Amino acid sequence: MKSVGIIGGGIGGVATAVALYRLGIYATVYERAPRLEEVGAGMMLWPNATRVLKELGLLEDVAARSGSSTHFTVRARSGKVLMNIALGTFDVPALCTRRSDLLSSLLSALPREHVRLGRELMHLEQSKSKVRVYFADGSVEEHDALIGADGMRSSVRAQLFGVSDPVYRGYTVWRGVAAYGGRAIRHGYNSETWGHGSRFGILDIGQGRFTWYATANVRPALPGERKGELLQRFAGWHEPIPELIASSELILENGAYDLPPLPRWTAGRVTLLGDAAHPCTPNLGQGGGMALEDALVLAKCVSRERSVESALRRYELLRRRRTGHIQQRSLLMGHIGQWQNRAAVSGRRVVTSLLPAALFEHNLRSVYSYET
Numbered sequence: 001m002k003s004v005g006i007i008g009g010g011i012g013g014v015a016t017a018v019a020l021y022r023l024g025i026y027a028t029v030y031e032r033a034p035r036l037e038e039v040g041a042g043m044m045l046w047p048n049a050t051r052v053l054k055e056l057g058l059l060e061d062v063a064a065r066s067g068s069s070t071h072f073t074v075r076a077r078s079g080k081v082l083m084n085i086a087l088g089t090f091d092v093p094a095l096c097t098r099r100s101d102l103l104s105s106l107l108s109a110l111p112r113e114h115v116r117l118g119r120e121l122m123h124l125e126q127s128k129s130k131v132r133v134y135f136a137d138g139s140v141e142e143h144d145a146l147i148g149a150d151g152m153r154s155s156v157r158a159q160l161f162g163v164s165d166p167v168y169r170g171y172t173v174w175r176g177v178a179a180y181g182g183r184a185i186r187h188g189y190n191s192e193t194w195g196h197g198s199r200f201g202i203l204d205i206g207q208g209r210f211t212w213y214a215t216a217n218v219r220p221a222l223p224g225e226r227k228g229e230l231l232q233r234f235a236g237w238h239e240p241i242p243e244l245i246a247s248s249e250l251i252l253e254n255g256a257y258d259l260p261p262l263p264r265w266t267a268g269r270v271t272l273l274g275d276a277a278h279p280c281t282p283n284l285g286q287g288g289g290m291a292l293e294d295a296l297v298l299a300k301c302v303s304r305e306r307s308v309e310s311a312l313r314r315y316e317l318l319r320r321r322r323t324g325h326i327q328q329r330s331l332l333m334g335h336i337g338q339w340q341n342r343a344a345v346s347g348r349r350v351v352t353s354l355l356p357a358a359l360f361e362h363n364l365r366s367v368y369s370y371e372t
Contacts, residue, residue: 001025001308005133005143007121007156009036011099012274012291013149014106017114018056019299028143029110030135032120036107038099041175041252042203042211044069044190045097047090047368049289052296053105054092055372061105066097067204070188074352077195079238082352085360090368096190096203098177098211102288121155124270131269145308146270147298149291152257154276160267166257169281169331171197171338172221173256174214174230176248181208184239193237194348197340200234200241212244213282217338219255226251256281256334261324264316271312273298278323283333286326286367294319296372322370 004020006013009031017027045053045062053059074083087094107115120136124146131146148156152166185191185202192201197217205211214230221229230245245251258279265272274291298315305311339345 001144001302001311003143004028004145004147004302005030005131005141006147006149007133008148008150008274008276009033009115009117010038010149010151010274010291011103011106011288012295013147014103014110014115015052015056015292015295016147016149016273016298018058018106018109019295020302021110021114022056023299023303025302027114028141029115030119030121030133030141031115031117032136034118036103036115036117038103039252040099041177041213042096042098042205043102043288044203044285045095045102046285046289047087047092047094048370049292050092050095051371052292055296056109058105058109059092061108062097062102063093063095065101065105065206066095067206067209068188069094069096069190069204071190073189073191075191075193075238076349077193077237079193082194082349083355083357083360085357085364087368088361088365094368096205096211098205099288121150124156124159126268126270144269145312148270148272148276149274150276152259152275152279154272156270157262157272157276160270160272161262161264164259164262166259166279168219169256169258169334171215171217171256171334172219172253173282174226174251174253175211176245176251177205177209177211178244178247179208180210180240180244180247182240182243185210192337193241194337194345195237196342196345197338198233199337200237202241202244210244212241212248214245215256215338217340220253226253258327258331261320261327265320266312266316269308269312271298271316277319278327280327280330281334282330283337284326284330284367286330290323290326293322293370293372300372326367
């Protein structure tokens with residue numbers, strides 16, 4: 001394999017190009033947008049993700065732009081701590097970062113000519129030895145393999161296997177970034193607060209900045225005033241939740257969607273990666289981590305297998321079980337977190353406060369200890 005085309009210039013697509021480039025394989029990223037920017041506020045990089053960044057030689061750069069995470073607390077809306085989960089000791093840190101900062105670090109490891117903007121995929125054709133890619137601007141490119149890293153509503157997936165409509169899971173997610181200098185947040189302690197059909201998470205992304213997310217059992221609204229709605233919805237919740245909302249300049253709003261595990265990702269010389277292959281709800285903070293894992297596993301398969309087709313099949317075989325587990329676990333956690341019935345919420349609060357944190361720490365270790 002000498003040349004790989006990658007559709008989609010998000011974290012998964014660029015990370016794949018970086019991993020392949022390090023092996024001496026010319027990987028070209030095609031992004032339909034006129035400029036590269038990661039849409040989103042902040043994200044968690046658990047040890048399974050930072051382990052990939054270390055292998056790509058980017059961990060130090062990403063860590064310098066990020067905040068550290070040593071504990072994760074679950075709170076009631078009054079602020080009472082229901083559970084304090086220590087993340088434990090790993091060979092690499094857990095970080096919180098802005099998605100745009102992570103993308104910038106990845107792009108810094110890739111020569112500029114490997115990224116081509118304003119290229120919208122229209123059609124692809126496979127032969128025995130090549131994949132031909134047709135774009136909306138009339139250009140045509142050929143590669144030994146093609147990777148669809150174009151998100152939950154993937155055009156590559158639709159052309160390979162037909163359209164798969166994402167499944168709405170019954171709640172909306174808001175995200176923002178705000179500066180905060182108060183004392184209500186302990187250093188290294190990130191948190192999620194549970195209410196009735198609503199949650200609010202706070203992640204320290206470093207330098208006095210925090211990314212936050214909020215959920216509620218409502219459908220996404222038409223574009224409009226989000227800050228006032230959220231301040232009203234989370235009025236009375238513990239500090240600094242109202243302050244973070246009020247201090248945010250830009251608030252993003254999206255429905256919680258995913259897809260059930262797909263029957264397959266690969267067809268000949270074309271495969272899927274990241275959200276194009278296994279989109280999940282955001283409840284474990286593993287969407288970006290799964291894309292980074294995919295990128296490194298795919299690159300290693302390419303370096304070890306004797307043919308393009310066998311490399312892509314091997315990649316899918318190695319990734320399906322893990323990503324399917326994360327999808328199902330994230331879906332379950334979102335379902336529990338969005339409980340609205342008062343009796344169910346009261347029971348959840350009691351059980352959470354009584355269960356030993358060590359049980360959760362042990363279960364999480366199986367997720368974070370993954371190595372490609």
